Amino acid sequence: MINGENRITRPLRWGMVGGGRTGQVGYKHRTGALRDKTYDLVAGAFDINAERGKDFGVNLGVDSDRCYPDYQTMFAEESNLDDGIEVVSIATPNGTHYEITMAALNAGLHVICEKPLVFTTKEAVEIKQLAEEKGLIVGVTYGFSGNVMLLQMRAMIEQGKIGDIHLVDLQYTHGYAATVDGDKKNAAQKWRVDPKIAGPSFVLGDLSTHTYYMSQLIMPEMKIKKLLCDRQSFVGSRYPLEDNAYVLMHYENGAVGRMWTSAVDAGCMDGQRIRIVGSKASLEWWDSKPNELRYEVQGEPIQTLVRGTEYLDELTSEYERLGTLHQEGLSDAWANIYLRIAVAIDAKNRGDEATLDKLIYPDIDAGIAGVQWIENCVRSADNGSVWVEYETEESVHA
Numbered sequence: 129m130i131n132g133e134n135r136i137t138r139p140l141r142w143g144m145v146g147g148g149r150t151g152q153v154g155y156k157h158r159t160g161a162l163r164d165k166t167y168d169l170v171a172g173a174f175d176i177n178a179e180r181g182k183d184f185g186v187n188l189g190v191d192s193d194r195c196y197p198d199y200q201t202m203f204a205e206e207s208n209l210d211d212g213i214e215v216v217s218i219a220t221p222n223g224t225h226y227e228i229t230m231a232a233l234n235a236g237l238h239v240i241c242e243k244p245l246v247f248t249t250k251e252a253v254e255i256k257q258l259a260e261e262k263g264l265i266v267g268v269t270y271g272f273s274g275n276v277m278l279l280q281m282r283a284m285i286e287q288g289k290i291g292d293i294h295l296v297d298l299q300y301t302h303g304y305a306a307t308v309d310g311d312k313k314n315a316a317q318k319w320r321v322d323p324k325i326a327g328p329s330f331v332l333g334d335l336s337t338h339t340y341y342m343s344q345l346i347m348p349e350m351k352i353k354k355l356l357c358d359r360q361s362f363v364g365s366r367y368p369l370e371d372n373a374y375v376l377m378h379y380e381n382g383a384v385g386r387m388w389t390s391a392v393d394a395g396c397m398d399g400q401r402i403r404i405v406g407s408k409a410s411l412e413w414w415d416s417k418p419n420e421l422r423y424e425v426q427g428e429p430i431q432t433l434v435r436g437t438e439y440l441d442e443l444t445s446e447y448e449r450l451g452t453l454h455q456e457g458l459s460d461a462w463a464n465i466y467l468r469i470a471v472a473i474d475a476k477n478r479g480d481e482a483t484l485d486k487l488i489y490p491d492i493d494a495g496i497a498g499v500q501w502i503e504n505c506v507r508s509a510d511n512g513s514v515w516v517e518y519e520t521e522e523s524v525h526a
């Protein structure tokens with residue numbers, strides 16, 4: 129159980145790029161990172177607008193000399209300090225992730241980057257190679273994946289509690305972009321439908337990479353063999369990017385699956401769901417009820433497993449924070465992700481490969497896998513929504 133005791137030797141000196149006053153996701157990073165005394169926010173290039181970024185950083189309590197006009201200046205100046213930053217989070221629009229991550233690694237910094245990590249597998253692999261060369265960690269903020277009940281799903285599947293996996297039903301939808309209005313008025317929505325900044329997809333990258341990663345977290349042995357993706361833009365000006373997509377999957381073990389991802393699911397307030405159907409039972413988890421897990425055994429009454437209870441697998445107890453009866457949510461999930469990445473960085477700094485080997489967290493391979501998921505979906509959709517063999521770095525070079 130997490131009780132506030134230190135999990136690493138000392139807090140890591142932490143900086144942020146982006147996540148400024150007007151940024152959507154910045155606060156999630158800070159609420160996650162600052163929870164467990166594992167990071168001290170000591171520097172930032174928080175905003176594309178340098179003046180606003182400085183004002184914001186000072187307001188957060190960062191020394192004004194360490195609120196920088198841009199990330200290049202931050203990396204250069206901080207490297208001259210004895211107590212300069214050692215890890216940086218990148219919470220900027222997608223199209224900037226590659227250059228900022230590479231610059232950070234070259235400056236000797238561990239990196240915590242937003243999803244989707246980059247636009248292409250080639251770029252993602254370059255990042256992995258540079259991180260390995262430098263002995264640095266790259267974590268990816270699939271924030272929802274810190275929800276404890278996902279570890280319960282992983283444990284139950286591993287223990288055969290649902291039998292052989294037959295069906296994988298994934299969904300991440302909402303209706304916030306059901307009309308074109310936000311594309312014009314909301315800066316964060318505007319770049320999401322611009323391929324130069326968003327990359328080769330809108331909802332496939334923005335939404336479904338989360339759910340795809342969680343499916344891999346829950347079922348690490350399940351590999352996609354082929355998929356078919358049908359993507360469309362109901363708001364025509366978003367073309368060639370999609371605001372809706374359906375993906376059918378065939379897995380190597382014979383299981384089949386589907387992913388529905390959409391930003392035009394008008395009225396939807398409850399749109400992220402994972403249902404895994406096995407030969408004898410099913411598990412179902414909703415992001416809107418993260419403390420509960422439905423366990424449905426064929427022929428028996430449906431059970432709702434509740435977070436924090438003693439009947440859960442011990443895998444969950446390591447990240448339990450509040451105990452039974454008390455609800456946890458997204459900020460706890462983010463704190464769990466930031467904590468695990470801190471443990472990874474601390475272990476890497478100490479050369480403790482044993483800790484790294486058993487730690488479950490969204491690492492560089494999870495970042496690469498998200499990029500590959502998008503690439504395979506787009507390749508299928510843009511060839512007329514045909515079945516394509518699922519390509520990964522290994523399969524291409526096999």
Ligand code: NAI
Nearest residue numbers: 146147148151152153174175176219220222242243269316
């Ligand atoms: P946003 O447009 O709301 O905010 C971007 C922030 O970055 C702003 O503060 C902006 O001033 C700053 N910025 C832009 N370029 C910069 C640069 N070169 N240097 C310094 N600051 C810069 O975008 P939003 O929605 O916060 O998304 C940012 C990233 O986070 C995206 O990659 C997105 O996919 C991801 N995201 C992830 C979520 C998650 O749950 N993990 C949730 C929302 C977004």
